Amino acid sequence: MPRVSIGDCHLYYERHGAGFPVVFVSGLNGAASYWREQVPTFGKRFEVVLYDHRGVGQSDHSRISYTVERIADDLVRLLDALGIERAHVVGHSTGGAVAQVLAIDHPQRLASVVISASWTKADAYFRRLFALRKEILQHLGPASYLQASSLLLYPPFWVARHNEKLRQLEAQALATFAPAEVAMSRIDAVLAFDRTADLGRIRTPALVIAAQDDVVTPAYFSEDLARLIPGAEAKFFAQGGHCFTQVMAREFNQAVLPFLEAHTPS
Numbered sequence: 669m670p671r672v673s674i675g676d677c678h679l680y681y682e683r684h685g686a687g688f689p690v691v692f693v694s695g696l697n698g699a700a701s702y703w704r705e706q707v708p709t710f711g712k713r714f715e716v717v718l719y720d721h722r723g724v725g726q727s728d729h730s731r732i733s734y735t736v737e738r739i740a741d742d743l744v745r746l747l748d749a750l751g752i753e754r755a756h757v758v759g760h761s762t763g764g765a766v767a768q769v770l771a772i773d774h775p776q777r778l779a780s781v782v783i784s785a786s787w788t789k790a791d792a793y794f795r796r797l798f799a800l801r802k803e804i805l806q807h808l809g810p811a812s813y814l815q816a817s818s819l820l821l822y823p824p825f826w827v828a829r830h831n832e833k834l835r836q837l838e839a840q841a842l843a844t845f846a847p848a849e850v851a852m853s854r855i856d857a858v859l860a861f862d863r864t865a866d867l868g869r870i871r872t873p874a875l876v877i878a879a880q881d882d883v884v885t886p887a888y889f890s891e892d893l894a895r896l897i898p899g900a901e902a903k904f905f906a907q908g909g910h911c912f913t914q915v916m917a918r919e920f921n922q923a924v925l926p927f928l929e930a931h932t933p934s
Contacts, residue, residue, distance in 0.1 A: 671726070674745035680726035681719040681746065685711030688779070688932045689752050692716065693743065695761030695785070696854060697817075697841065698724030702760070705917035709925065714932075717755070719746060723854055729846040734857040736762065740769035747777060756928045758782040760913055761885055762854075765861050768893075771872045772863055780873040780931035782924055785882055785910055787889035788896070789862035797884065802855050810845045814838045820884050823909035867896040873931045874900040877923060879908035879916070901927065 671678040682700055684707050694702040698721030710716050720727040722742050723734060732738070743766060747755065756779050759767030764786025771781045787794065797820075805813040818827065818834050827834060845851070874897045878890035887904060894902035903923045908916040 672746065672749045674742060674749055677722050677728035677730050677742075679719050679722060679728070679742065679746055681717065681750070683750075684716040684718070685714055687714045689717055689755040690714040690928060691743070691747070691752075691755050691757050692718050693757060693759040693763030693766050694721065694724075695763050696858060698727075698762070698854070699841070700725070701840070703913075705914050706758075706921060709921040710928075713925065713929065714756070717750065717752070719743075721854075723846050723850045725844045729850050731847070731850060732853070734850075734853040736765045736857050736861040737769055737773075739857070740766045740773070743770070744774055744777065753777070754779055754933070756780050756782070756931070758784065758924065758928075759786065760784040761786055761910065762858055765858070765863075768863050768867065768870075771870045771874065771897075772866045775870070775872050778872045779933055780875070780928060781870075782875045782877060782927065783890075783893055783897075784877045784913060784920075785879065785885050785890070786876075786893065787861075787885045788864045788867070788892050790859050793886070795859060798855055798859055802852055805848055805851060805855075810842055810848070810851075811838070813851075814841050814845075821910045822915060823881055823907055826909065826915050864896065867893065868898060870897045870900075873927075875903065875924065875927045876900050877903045877905075877920070879905045879910070879912035881907050882910045882912070884910040 692703040700718035757767050764783040767781045876894040878887045880887045894900045913920045
C-alpha cells in the first residue's frame with residue numbers, strides 16, 4: 669500500500685503510466701478509486717497520479733478542522749513529496765474547488781486545470797442539500813449516508829442499470845469510512861468555500877465541464893465558473909448526473925484528453 673508522509677499525515681497514492689503528470693482530485697468522497705474509468709485512457713499518454721484525500725480511505729483520518737484550502741495544501745505537499753514540480757490537475761466537485769485554489773494560489777505548479785462538476789460558493793439550494801446530507805450521516809449513520817448519496821450522485825437510469833455495482837461501491841466505501849466527525853468537517857469545508865472574488869486572477873488554461881442534470885452541483889455553477897475564469901473553455905453534457913465522469917466516462921475522457929494534450933509542455 670503506497671503511502672507517503674506530507675509532514676503531519678500520510679496520504680495513500682497511486683502512479684500509473686508514464687509521461688507528463690496529470691493529477692486527478694476526487695470530490696467529497698475523496699477516493700483515488702473514483703477515477704478507475706480514467707486510468708486506462710489517460711495512462712497511455714500521461715503519468716496518472718491518484719490519491720485518497722486526508723480524512724478518506726487509506727489516508728490518515730486526521731481529526732482537524734477541514735477547509736478546501738487545507739485539502740489543496742495537502743495536494744501541494746503531496747506533489748513535493750513525489751518530486752512533481754508541475755502537472756495538469758483534473759478536479760471533480762470538491763476536487764474542482766481544490767483545483768480553483770491551486771490555479772489562484774499556486775499557478776506555477778499547473779500546466780492546465782480541469783474543473784469538473786464544481787461550484788463557486790454555496791447558495792440556498794446547495795446549503796439545503798448538504799445540510800440534509802449531514803443530517804442523514806449524523807442520525808442514520810454512514811451506510812444510509814452512502815446509499816442516499818448514490819441517489820444524488822448518479823442519474824436514475826444509471827442507478828436502475830447498475831444497482832449491484834452501486835451496492836459493491838457502497839460496501840467498499842463503508843469499509844474505510846472515516847469517523848462521522850471527520851466526514852462532517854469535510855462537508856463544512858465544502859459549505860464554507862468561496863474564492864469567487866479571485867477567479868478573475870486565474871491565468872492557467874482552464875476547462876470547465878459539467879452535466880446539465882447534476883443535482884449536487886447544478887450546471888449553473890459551472891456556467892458561472894466558465895464566465896468568471898478568463899479564457900476558460902466549457903463543455904456541458906446533457907445527462908450523466910453529478911458523477912458523469914463515470915456515467916459518461918468515454919465522452920468525458922474524449923473531451924478532456926485533447927485539452928490536456930494541447931497544454932502539455934513540450
